[in-house]
Amino acid sequence: MNNEDISGFSRSTPQTDAHPIRIAIFGVGLIGGSLALCFKDKPGVTVVGHSVNPASVVKYKARGVVDEATVSIEEAAREADFLFLCVPVGRLEDYIDQLSRLPLKPGCIVTDVGSTKVSVVRHASVLERRGAVFIGGHPMAGSERSGVEAASSHLFENAYYVLTPGETTPAEAVERLERLLRWTKAHIVKTDPVLHDDIVGAISHLPHMIAVGLVNQIAGYNETNELYASLAAGGFRDITRIASGEPLIWRDILLNNREVLLKLLTEWQAEMDHFRKLLLSGDGEGVADAFRRAGGFRSQLPEWRKGMISSLFECYVDVPDHPGIIGKIATELGQARINLSNLHIIESREDVPGVLQLSFRQEDDLEKAVALLTSLQYSVHF
Ligand SMILES: NC(=O)c1ccc[n+]([C@@H]2O[C@H](COP(=O)([O-])OP(=O)(O)OC[C@H]3O[C@@H](n4cnc5c(N)ncnc54)[C@H](O)[C@@H]3O)[C@@H](O)[C@H]2O)c1
Numbered sequence: 001m002n003n004e005d006i007s008g009f010s011r012s013t014p015q016t017d018a019h020p021i022r023i024a025i026f027g028v029g030l031i032g033g034s035l036a037l038c039f040k041d042k043p044g045v046t047v048v049g050h051s052v053n054p055a056s057v058v059k060y061k062a063r064g065v066v067d068e069a070t071v072s073i074e075e076a077a078r079e080a081d082f083l084f085l086c087v088p089v090g091r092l093e094d095y096i097d098q099l100s101r102l103p104l105k106p107g108c109i110v111t112d113v114g115s116t117k118v119s120v121v122r123h124a125s126v127l128e129r130r131g132a133v134f135i136g137g138h139p140m141a142g143s144e145r146s147g148v149e150a151a152s153s154h155l156f157e158n159a160y161y162v163l164t165p166g167e168t169t170p171a172e173a174v175e176r177l178e179r180l181l182r183w184t185k186a187h188i189v190k191t192d193p194v195l196h197d198d199i200v201g202a203i204s205h206l207p208h209m210i211a212v213g214l215v216n217q218i219a220g221y222n223e224t225n226e227l228y229a230s231l232a233a234g235g236f237r238d239i240t241r242i243a244s245g246e247p248l249i250w251r252d253i254l255l256n257n258r259e260v261l262l263k264l265l266t267e268w269q270a271e272m273d274h275f276r277k278l279l280l281s282g283d284g285e286g287v288a289d290a291f292r293r294a295g296g297f298r299s300q301l302p303e304w305r306k307g308m309i310s311s312l313f314e315c316y317v318d319v320p321d322h323p324g325i326i327g328k329i330a331t332e333l334g335q336a337r338i339n340l341s342n343l344h345i346i347e348s349r350e351d352v353p354g355v356l357q358l359s360f361r362q363e364d365d366l367e368k369a370v371a372l373l374t375s376l377q378y379s380v381h382f
């Protein structure tokens, strides 16, 4: 992508092939680090990372995630065209306050990646008085992992990236940010902060609470009998991956969106009460109907997008459980130059066919893999 117009400040400076763009990232963890990797090494771009922790600054540089790193918020912000706040939700307002006391580049864009939007957008008006433009942001992609070690330049590919510009946000600034974000390969969607928090509360925050509650319930049973953990298989793993999210990140998100979540929890309890009634009355048709409705809705979801159901292009291969089979499949794919992004054994018991989950970053790789494995007589399904 040509970054000719992205900075928006350099039109009066001597023309070079690419106008210089300075991007400051505050908090180079999973999300901040992934953004840094998307922008780094692009023509004319300098990425500067900020951390309050001197050891983190050394780490950011050593890992090559940023061009520069500093513990000074002032140094990071100075002359920055774009400032990304990638710290926990509970820290965002303080960062905005600190930035609002600094000499920012006129017209610079400050944005955040926080999982809630109402409070940060409301608070950010202090920045506008300093000549900066604030645009709330939230990439709908992530992981249960955290820290710069988990960062990836592919994290946002094909995911939705929400922006919440207000009515008075200059359209030119929104366009400039959108253009910069093209490097993430995400799909931009714009919405109002209140609607954002309602929807994301339902599709992200509530599921995290359910997963954590479920794991803790089972962990309690497991204290009296460890067979609970031993027998926990694919179903338990699928619904509970997100229970391993970073505790302080999730503390901040849930407390920040608590009004929405309290309502959602009441409705969730009603959903569970419905199940309780079905079981009490032995209403098998009611149980089957609940599964039918859920399956129907789930099958209509745009599965190929991150942020919905599947974060990757995936297929499942039935494999006989004998030594070397996984290596054989991986070698076949490698020889055909098909880029496998992940491989996961779902079930493997003696004499019983196992299932191999294959993940690809590109749809094209998935299609090629399915054709190849089918031609080799493997049973492939989705
Ligand atoms: N994890 C996800 O899946 C996900 C997805 C989208 C958005 N988000 C949002 O992105 C933001 C960052 O989350 P993450 O998953 O990258 O977390 P992370 O823990 O990987 O990174 C957080 C960063 O903030 C810094 N930080 C932590 N506590 C701090 C403090 N008290 N003061 C200053 N800096 C501090 C850390 O050093 C780190 O660089 C959060 O606001 C979160 O809501 C997370």
Ligand SMILES: O=C(O)C(=O)C[C@]1(C(=O)O)C=C[C@@H](O)C=C1
Pocket: 114, 115, 139, 140, 141, 142, 143, 144, 145, 203, 204, 205, 242, 245, 307
């Ligand atoms: O995939 C995961 O592990 C995530 O938790 C990502 C997830 C989500 O719930 O979908 C989590 C928080 C974000 O704010 C956005 C995305």
